[in-house]
Amino acid sequence: NEDVRELETELPRQYPNEIPHNEKLLSLKYESLDYDNSENQLFLEEERRINHAAFRTVEIKRWVICAMIGILTGLVACFIDIVVENLAGLKYRVVKDNIDKFTEKGGLSFSLLLWATLNASVVMVGSVIVAFIEPVAAGSGIPQIKCYLNGVKIPHVVRLKTLVIKVCGVILSVVGGLAVGKEGPMIHSGAVIAAGISQGRSTSLKRDFKVGLEECFCLVFAGGVLFSLEEGASFWNQFLTWRIFFASMISTFTLNSVLSVYHGNAWDLSSPGLINFGRFDNEKMGYTIQEIPIFIFMGVVGGILGALFNALNYWLTMFRIRYIHRPCLQVVEAMLVAAVTAAVGFVMIYCSRDCQPIQGSSVAYPLQLFCADGEYNSMATAFFNTPEKSVVNLFHDPPGSYNPMTLGMFTLMYFFLACWTYGLTVSAGVFIPSLLIGAAWGRLFGISLSYLTKGSIWADPGKYALMGAAAQLGGIVRMTLSLTVIMMEATGNVTYGFPIMLVLMTAKIVGDYFVEGLYDMHIQLQSVPFLHWEAPVTSHSLTAREVMSTPVTCLRRIERVGTVVDILSDTSSNHNGFPVVESNPDATQVAGLRGLILRSQLIVLLKHKVFVERANLNLVQRRLKLKDFRDAYPRFPPIQSIHVSQDERECMIDLSEFMNPSPYTVPQEASLPRVFKLFRALGLRHLVVVDNRNEVVGMVTRKDLARYRLGKEGLEELSLAQT
């Protein structure tokens, strides 16, 4: 009888609110994650090894896991980096040779054709794998990760297949010359690796590797720590942060080591961070107090341009949702964009008469075109290059490298191209394109200032390019903290911390005045039940009673098997947790809440047929071990796969040993903000609403809360996708 008792004390705390990997649920659009789960899971692990030394071992293993995540993420980032560099290099060399050849003898339209065809075919491959194999790998992945951290899991988002498609897809997109970056997809890749390793079920390390999902959510940037906090964590945990920070550090370290070996200057680890825009030299580039208002003005511009970008992208996305939902069409659109991008670039370069001396510049593929010998076409440094390199050039090229006309045209064209590109069915991030747009108009701004002030020392165009990039990025994605850190890291300089922060905040405030951030917009377009940081300000008048779903399907403590099967099979009410009430609710006594049991637990009980015949109710027939539950985690079979005979349907099932006897509850008078706070702080998935006598009156789910939102007209109710 020892085993059963062990279960009795331990089990209820193990799976209070389980992550569903039920195939049935996967067929629906979204799942809710529950963070409350992992902590209990871990606590249980620890409880089993009750002594202190063993606890230490578990701790150390967790750090090792984080280090592994960091290393793997770093390696993936390296892989992307190196492959992109080589393939893009190859492409640009081929096109350059071609252009050089045809510049002399005429017939440059062949070059255009070659360039456009190369781009379109590369992008076609990238788009085909995304559209036909794993559509969730499209885009930057950051909205999906935001949802994941918020507690809503979009199916397949952390699968290995997604990782592979994402990595190949982003390489092909960048090589294909689209106006995209590889940073967002890298964050997504890091998340997949983290989730994969921490969920990993390799046989030998089975137990210990099951650290909670969110426990090791490592991202490639050290700024990633702040990112995951700014965007995600419901419940702040010091240890978690340390681990994320550690993993980020490890991944940056891995990346730097490998890249430094690859580039020949082995063992020199001095370059920090994943994105490296080159060090801004401090002596050369301070800033003065008079420049602050100028920076703020740039923030305003960035906010407005960002809002414009988002609004255009919103209409485009609406159009896509309505008309371009067939994979073939999506691939065709991606190819079209790739060809147009090449064509626009070519025409711009062709028409530009901005020639610069080649000497002393660090242009990778200098296109001479119609320039004099020893000179190169300046427009080509912006268009005929990977976007990341173009940003570096805009930041660091000496004053006079670009003429204002070039920058203006480039800004205009790239703005629309990037806007059109985001949302295509390819793996692609929006970080670098935003920075590039901003850097271009920032540099233009700097040059104009220099003209106006007649060449005062203020107007180093590189500095203004940096501020413009920050402003534009802030205006589009609306993050401040993490972006500040990322920008400081990418420029290797902490001096600009304050102005960058200022610019980002201004851009965010101005942008928020018009429309939402790009990521939030896309999340909302997908009707995800996303919980924001706080309940809407005017929601005090709503109480749990008005918000909750009712009536609730309750189970009795000793329930008929047939009833349980029927409830679980009922597709219309796909609940995940069921309140357990006193066995005789028809009697005069009140049917108080006794506990909560999860779908997954019920399925394990049914699968192992832990039934009692009506005749001998007091006899526990089967002994179920904790292991049975644990082995089933995280992929519980669907209810349809469990066969229950007609005889068995008449048996009884005693839930009181397996349920969580002390679920979180809330009285029905509690206000919406109060309920919201409970959900957010504890990472809940569902909450039982009780009346004064502890009787179940309803259930509040994440969707019930996410439904309310502050619109222009006050409180609005949204329609959300099925959870």
Add this chain to the structure above:
Amino acid sequence: NEDVRELETELPRQYPNEIPHNEKLLSLKYESLDYDNSENQLFLEEERRINHAAFRTVEIKRWVICAMIGILTGLVACFIDIVVENLAGLKYRVVKDNIDKFTEKGGLSFSLLLWATLNASVVMVGSVIVAFIEPVAAGSGIPQIKCYLNGVKIPHVVRLKTLVIKVCGVILSVVGGLAVGKEGPMIHSGAVIAAGISQGRSTSLKRDFKVGLEECFCLVFAGGVLFSLEEGASFWNQFLTWRIFFASMISTFTLNSVLSVYHGNAWDLSSPGLINFGRFDNEKMGYTIQEIPIFIFMGVVGGILGALFNALNYWLTMFRIRYIHRPCLQVVEAMLVAAVTAAVGFVMIYCSRDCQPIQGSSVAYPLQLFCADGEYNSMATAFFNTPEKSVVNLFHDPPGSYNPMTLGMFTLMYFFLACWTYGLTVSAGVFIPSLLIGAAWGRLFGISLSYLTKGSIWADPGKYALMGAAAQLGGIVRMTLSLTVIMMEATGNVTYGFPIMLVLMTAKIVGDYFVEGLYDMHIQLQSVPFLHWEAPVTSHSLTAREVMSTPVTCLRRIERVGTVVDILSDTSSNHNGFPVVESNPDATQVAGLRGLILRSQLIVLLKHKVFVERANLNLVQRRLKLKDFRDAYPRFPPIQSIHVSQDERECMIDLSEFMNPSPYTVPQEASLPRVFKLFRALGLRHLVVVDNRNEVVGMVTRKDLARYRLGKEGLEELSLAQT
């Protein structure tokens, strides 16, 4: 009747768990803060201005407040900085002149006497003001701030008087030549300013300035953001973080502007952060992968030395608590330490024969002593200087500036001096002394490495001084995240992020193996009911039933005034919140929980005599407005000051309008970790424990939870100070 209705809907959410500023409570040692409060307060504000535009105004005002906090904190930091620089400069010049004079004609003991007397007298003043006027201003203030952020308020800790004494005290301590830094006290000052402004009750701005206490907890470093998170925040809030970050930025900016004007190079804002250890140049000082194990080894050394420091300080503090609790004795001890510090410094300088050429070095007060002309005594750069300057010298002086003997002796002496100094009754931080000890042995280590490897490029002593400093600081205070950021900021270099992180983590892990961090140790020595991040690992077997305090003093919905007065006057049970139950508990019906009312609310009710005579129970006699409650906040009168006549004692008081009708509750079967999580995540102060039928069976307070702690032998119960 409109007013009463307004109260009915609004009040219960305003003060669910109030911060007590009851004078009665202040006479006890500690108070608990409740973060849940401020949010409700704010929500209420917002609820009153229900439209969106007004909400925006409140938001903007909050940012303005944060900016004000940042500016004021920056100004205070400037003030300390400038005054210390001038006074210390004056002192060192006087002593230097004296030494120079007596070196030639003999009689250096006069110089020693002068130096010791100067130090002792300055420290005496600093110690007297702390010991006699405001003892809470002693030390670095960081343990107190940690407690505050954790939800326990030590009386007077955020008073204006404390700020003044702290600022003066820290200036006098540093000028008095003690082995102390000014950074900890600066953090404390920032906290006082933040609390002061956000609680501010100036007449015109009364309402809007009452943003929540923790809302604007700004600290002087940008690393302060991470500090306040690493140490404090229960409930992670994105907006709060932004505001803290913003305030930190503003304060750094203010500091830099003022200092740059003061130092003559106005408008140059390129120096970041409060502490500035000079920029580490990147080209000169990269690091290689082979150095990583060396850094880890340094982390181990730092951890061991830090643990030794803490253990010694623990015994010293125990001794002080037992024997040196009279203010006079405390002042005498501080003077003694000051004199001994001067004497040790003098003897070390006197005995040192480490002469270095004065040319090319940047020593502020070069003491020639027995060195040849054009040379200075190298030991004096370490001892005859403010600790902060000494750190900069150790980091940046070119190789060969110190001989190993000098560094070894300095490390040894300074270690014991700093250890003796921490815990004196003066305002003083331990940041800089820790860094100094570490920098000294780190540099020594670097020099030794250089000898061993026969002058390989590895061994730039400055780099090792930096790592040593990080290791020592990490070993003593055991923070990782915030220290990494602070160190990166102080060195103006992000390159060293990874190794610094690694060193800090190693130091923390090694140190934690032996004893707690210095701050935690001091918090524990003061028996504060401090809640750590997680419940002790082995506490699953405990349930709310075992942890809770019982029996609970409940009030009935309609209660006799006399009973309320008696309960509030009962000094033995100094509860802060009282469950409200159904009016007729003697009847057969169950006495279910109906709400929760706070001491402060009851006092306001008594003060305004919101009584009903027994005869006309249905008549509400007085109309109480929300304003009455708000005006009383945050200083509620003590119960003794409220006179209730014998007649009035027989009246009834109807609590149902004023209580919080939906307090957080927990079933009695809930495990300790579950209860703990609720407290930590929601920032609770007390939690009602109910049974299955919603009857009150007990109350869990912060103290009940803080009592349990994982010791060497498993779960231990501590005895804690009265809350």
